[in-house]
Amino acid sequence: MIAAKGYAAPKAKVPLEPFKFERREVGPHDVQIEIQYCGVCHSDIHQVRDEWGGSIFPMVPGHEIVGKITKVGDHVTKFKVGETAGIGCFVDSCRHCPSCLAGLEQYCDVGMIGTYNSLDKGGSPTYGGYSNQIIVDENYTLHISDKLPLAGVAPLLCAGITTYSPIMEWKMGKGHKVGVVGLGGLGHMAVKLAASKGAEVTVLSTSPSKKADAEKLGAHHFLVTKDAEQMKATAGTLDFIINTISAQHEYNDYLPLLKLDGTMVLVGVPPEAPQVAAFNLIMKRRRIAGSLIGGIKETQEMLDYCAEHGITSDVEVINIDYINEAYERMIKGDVRYRFVIDMASL
Structure with a gap:
């Protein structure tokens, strides 16, 4: 297992706090990403406060993730060490239902596996991007252009x-x-x-x-x-x-x-x-x-479109220790228009 650190909600309706945990080892088809920026989505608040029910604690939120690939599995063909990559709202799906086969993994008949607050196929909780690193199958990883500022690109993975x-x-x-x-x-x-x-x-x-x-x-x-x-x-x-x-x-x-x-x-x-x-x-x-989000193919298409047309989110970059204040400001609508965590602050 790989030691990781981040910020987590220990239970519902309490402030997020520093948290140490473990990621799986890099498998044959996995990439390991050193997270540079992670956007803060309103759904993070819903889930850490268990407003939708079924939340899994401790919870490391975050599904608007961009960073650098630091390691790839032996069978990885789509990515190389040093490339910029992104992770969106899910990290796996059943891969064989009609939705998955159509490139609509977000509507997986079995249920997509969320980047956080979900259970992977081995039954372990998934932990998100309010952390220093993440390991994800290359088929659920996205190419990120270096043409645009990464902090502004991160929210494209959800918003x-x-x-x-x-x-x-x-x-x-x-x-x-x-x-x-x-x-x-x-x-x-x-x-x-x-x-x-x-x-x-x-x-x-x-x-x-x-x-x-x-x-x-x-x-x-x-x-x-x-x-x-x-x-x-x-x-x-x-x-x-x-x-x-x-x-x-x-x-x-x-x-x-x-x-x-x-x-x-x-x-x-x-x-x-x-x-x-x-x-x-x-x-x-x-x-x-x-409408939910998009599948991997459509999300990549969107990222490429935004890179071509110079489209990013308008963001306010924050340090990780400001996250609880950022949540309160989000609830009041006091952000234009997305908080993004600089993970170097971790």
Whole structure:
């Protein structure tokens, strides 16, 4: 076993603290990565506080990981020592179900194995990127371009692919009007990516103060959702809405903004099941859909696309010992737009 160190939640609803643990030895198909940066996702908070249930403690969070490969297994063919690599939200899957065979490992019929807060095929807990190193099968490892600043690339492994995947699945682009609900870690990436594809983007926010930022990110319009006149004027005009909000909110406020056959795609997960008025769907044949992350192939495609187009997340780099304060600020929406841990601070 390989000695490792990081920060962990010892149990639910207590601060994260330094933690020593062991990683498996590098197997024939594994790569070992010295972690340089790890993004901080809102789902980290949900899971360390056991808000979704089933959390495994002690828990080392983190699934937006970039770093340098320090060792490769004897049978590794896709990576070399010294290359920059990334790890996203999962590190394995069953590999033989229809979803896995289609390159949609995130929808594995058996269940993907999460980068943290999951059990590997041997029954041991997985530990994430708030740590100095990680060992992962090369088939679940991603190539990272050195063209872009690594701190800004790290959140692409979750926030980037979570918004890129529905944009590609629904072919959002030129000729489409796309609304983005919420301008946080996910929302700011949805704006950048949808705009880069040629869509006309409208940010829907309760905070008028975010208008300038929305425009800098590439939004063409900004709608204050508390303004009834603005909402009325926009009714029936949007082809798609990407809903990134994970706090409790009212879906019925947004559905009337969609055109005939318009679709609202959910990528945020509110804590309680929302109510939906059937007439908001029936009267314009509207749809509510959901999207998770992306498979390995699509995530690599997204990373290559962002490298080609110079797209990264807007980040605030922090030291690891600031993580508990960062969580509190995230809950208040006080970050623009993603915290990223400099793992050299460990």
